[in-house]
Amino acid sequence: MALVKAADPQTSSSNASRYCRYHVFLSFRGQDTRKTFTDHLYTALVSAGFHTFRDDDEVERGEGIKPELQKAIKHSRTSVIVFSKDYVSSQWCLDELVMILERKRRTSDDHVVLPVFYDVDPSHVRKQTGSLAKAFARHQKSQPLQKVKAWREALAEVADLAGMVLQNQANGYESKFIKKIVKVIGDKLSRTPLSVAPNLVGMxxxxxxxxxxxxxxxxxxxxxxxxxxxxxxxxxxxxxxxxxxxxxxxxxxxxxxxxxxxxxxxxxxxxxxxxxxxxxxxxxxxxxxxxxxxxxxxxxxxxxxxxxxxxxxxxxxxxxxxxxxxxxxxxxxxxxxxxxxxxxxxxxxxxxxxxVETLTQEESLELFSWHAFGQDHPIEDYIEYSEKLVDHCGGLPLALKVLGSSLLGGSICLWKSALEKLEAIPNGEIINKLRVSYDSLQDDHDRELFLHIACFFVGMDKDNIVKILDGCDFYTIVGIQNLVDRCLVTIIDGWDKVHMHDLIRGMGREIVRLESKEPWKRSRVWHHKDSFKILTKKNGTETIEGLALDMHMCPTNSPINSNEKVLETNAFSRMHELKLLHLSHVKLNGCYAEFCTGLRWLCWLEFPLDSIPTDFPVGNLIVLEMQYSGLRQIYEGTKVCYYMHFNFCSFH
The missing domain is CATH 3.40.50.300 (P-loop containing nucleotide triphosphate hydrolases)
Known part of the structure; x- marks a missing residue:
């Protein structure tokens, strides 16, 4: 049997059927229109530059649709179905119609079906009446009921699509009708679908x-x-x-x-x-x-x-x-x-x-797996690392795709090393894309406010943040609202706490890290290991505006166990711009007279002394927090603090 297709000078016919994407697939009843209307339509489509497929076999076949036709339907962008008087008499044509509509349903974004009613009324096609009724009476005697039902449903469906009727649109003039069909195809093909990545998990x-x-x-x-x-x-x-x-x-x-x-x-x-x-x-x-x-x-x-x-x-x-x-x-x-x-x-x-919400854990693992393994689940040996990486991504599709693709084909050792690096340095590609929101903030005020929150205040009550940062000359309420508007922070309903996606927080901290290779030259030091080194070496600078140190989070391989290490108050002497200080399990020796005189917020958990020294500089403090401390008394000078928290202290 001969398969006639619009020729492609660069490709053999066998390769064309295998690889080329046809602009048009022509479906028609050969005995009715093969040498007349359909031939003229085919010629007009080819002349207009449309790569068109038609099956030019004259013989009615009893077997199923051959593979070449299945591939042609699959790889065509449009299907033009020419309904003639005897179209539904052909079981072959009806099977072809069902396949075309299945193709349309599977990829509704990518396949256009244009019914052309040549010498049949659309209502007859929709209801299988008129000349179509006799054909279906024969089909019901020779074909399974389920198959006949599928044909009827397909005809009803295609008749409801926007189609073209010879008598309505060209007063019966075939040449004019064909020109209109070619124009409609051209208009539809000029409006192409957009490229979308496969495996749209959770969408x-x-x-x-x-x-x-x-x-x-x-x-x-x-x-x-x-x-x-x-x-x-x-x-x-x-x-x-x-x-x-x-x-x-x-x-x-x-x-x-x-x-x-x-x-x-x-x-x-x-x-x-x-x-x-x-x-x-x-x-x-x-x-x-x-x-x-x-x-x-x-x-x-x-x-x-x-x-x-x-x-x-x-x-x-x-x-x-x-x-x-x-x-x-x-x-x-x-x-x-x-x-x-x-x-x-x-x-x-x-x-x-x-x-739009983040993906669930299950959806995240599936999306990550498609990019890392080319399947919907991790390879067995990689399950543990996959789950850790997915946790790191926090349900963000961008991060799951970037990390999954970057590790594709990598060894277990590579995966382990990549995970360790991520714990210290965020992925640059992800950070650059997330940073767009930060860069779009309207001024340095909101950017600085964001960096303070990212480094020190995630998870804290909004009211406390406002008290602290208003004392640092920020306009915190409007600033936080601007951050919320840019999806950089969220306020947890019912709790009034300021929350930030882990990767957004990581982006903010990375911006600070990139200020300098040396931690003591950065504006904020939140990494406990860096803070410990700065205070041990006493090389802090006036660049530092905020610092956090939890001795329990520091390395313990120094000659003196860091958890027992006593630092000195003069380690802070050069930090003239330090306004935010969070200490936990820290012991300091020395005089407090010159200790961080510009502090606005001091959170010192498990303060080691039983009373606040009289030379302790509290004049500029806005919030003083000393929960879980051994304090037994405070002196009157602390009244200058607007807000004090001494939960679980043993005052008497």
């Missing part, structure tokens, strides 16, 4: 909810915001939703990286140009300036129902440009916005908000 329920919103029949112009921290999968969700739905709209546009593009020279004009090109199916329009672009965009969106996705919107003015045009959108149009900026959620015209 189904997220995508399903947004699909329901998109497919809900309404004449309202809806605006949905997908919100969450960097790397959590906002863009991936938006792309998947777009791929599943863009063809049900008359026009569509996915504008990626709005923040980045808008910062480029003439960036807004670039965005407008891309939007117009997408909605107008590739038509290029010259735009001189933003004002002219707005007029042309308004004209385009007012004439057809469109799906618009604005990815990574960062500022209200970018959103305002869309909201101002909301009344100009054609009824039923939908707008999806992805952002890390929570303030956009409060825009009064936003109709839906979807906050």
């Amino acid at each position: 189904h329920s997220k995508v399903e909810r947004i699909n329901f919103w998109l497919q809900r029949r309404s004449t309202d112009v809806g605006i949905l915001v997908i919100y969450g921290m960097s790397g959590i999968g906002k863009t991936t969700i938006a792309k998947t939703v777009y791929n599943s739905n863009f063809r049900i709209f008359e026009g569509s546009s996915f504008l990626e990286n709005i923040k980045e593009v808008s910062q480029q020279p003439n960036g807004l004009v670039q965005i407008q140009t891309q939007l117009l090109s997408d909605i107008l199916n590739g038509t290029k329009m010259k735009i001189s300036n933003v004002s002219e672009g707005l007029i042309k965009v308004e004209d385009a969106i007012s004439s057809k129902r469109v799906l618009l996705v604005l990815d990574d919107v960062d500022h209200m003015d970018q959103l305002d440009a869309v909201l101002r045009m909301k009344d100009r959108f054609y009824p039923g149009s939908k707008i999806i916005i992805t952002t890390r900026h929570a303030r956009l959620l409060r825009a009064h015209q936003v109709t839906e908000v979807y906050a």
Whole structure:
């Protein structure tokens, strides 16, 4: 049997059927239209440059669909089904139809089905009436009931799709009809799906909810915001939703990286140009300036129902440009916005908000495994390290993909070393992507506030943080709100505690670590080993604004056990800018008169003395915490502290 396909000069026919992706798969009843309408349609498609597959076999076959046809359907971007009077008489054609619709259902984002009603009424196809009724009467006598039921369902489904009818669209003129079909195929192929990574673990329920919103029949112009921290999968969700739905709209546009593009020279004009090109199916329009672009965009969106996705919107003015045009959108149009900026959620015209959550432990392990092992679970010898790495990622898809891919094919020794390194130094690729939110903060005030919280205050009551950092000349309440708006911190409901994703905290601490190779030259020292060395060597500098030391967390291989090591008060003498100090199980010898006179917060757990020395400098303290200490009395001078915590002290 001869298989006739549009020739590809670079590829043999056998290789084409194996590797090439066809633009069009033609399904038709050969005896009805092979030498007439379908042949003319095929020739027109090929002349228009579409790589088209048709089966040119004249003989009705009784066996199942051959592998070449199965591959052709699988590797075609569109299927054109020519319904003629005797199309449903062919069991072969009906089986082919079922396969085409199965292909469409499996990859709704990637396969277009265009029914062409040549000399049959769509309602007859939908209900299997008229000439189709006789054919089905014969099928029911010779075929299993389940198979006949599947054929009926397929015909009803395909008749409900947007199709083309010869009498309705060209008054019976076949040449005009064929030109229209070729144009429709061209328009559909010009709107291609977006590339999305495989193995979208944990995305189904997220995508399903947004699909329901998109497919809900309404004449309202809806605006949905997908919100969450960097790397959590906002863009991936938006792309998947777009791929599943863009063809049900008359026009569509996915504008990626709005923040980045808008910062480029003439960036807004670039965005407008891309939007117009997408909605107008590739038509290029010259735009001189933003004002002219707005007029042309308004004209385009007012004439057809469109799906618009604005990815990574960062500022209200970018959103305002869309909201101002909301009344100009054609009824039923939908707008999806992805952002890390929570303030956009409060825009009064936003109709839906979807906050993206991190993956569960099970989902995280599966996603990590796909990237690390090419399967949905870890190799047995790697289970322990996989679970530790997954814990490190905290359910963040970006981190799971980056770490999994970086360890693909690595030995156990490599995995062990990588895990040890991660405990000391975060992965640079992950940090660089997470840092976008930090860099987008509006000023140094919010950046410094973020670094203080990342290094010292994660998990603390918000009210306490406000008291401490307000005393350090921060505007803490508005600053924390700005951090919340940028997905850098969250406030745990009911507890009013400030929380931060472990990788975000790691990003903040890495920013501080990169200030200098020498810990004593950094602005904040939170690593207990570094703090211990600084205080032992007495080489602290005025650069240090905050320091934390828990002697129980220090190395014990020094000549004197660090847990018993007594440090000296003059180790702090050069730290003139030190305002935040957290000590635990620390003993200090010496005079306190010059000890950290600029401190605003001192948390000294298990303070070793039974009373606070009279020369202890408390004049600038805002919060003094000495829980679990042996204090028996305090002197009157401590009244200058606004807030004091002495839980579990034995006062009398």
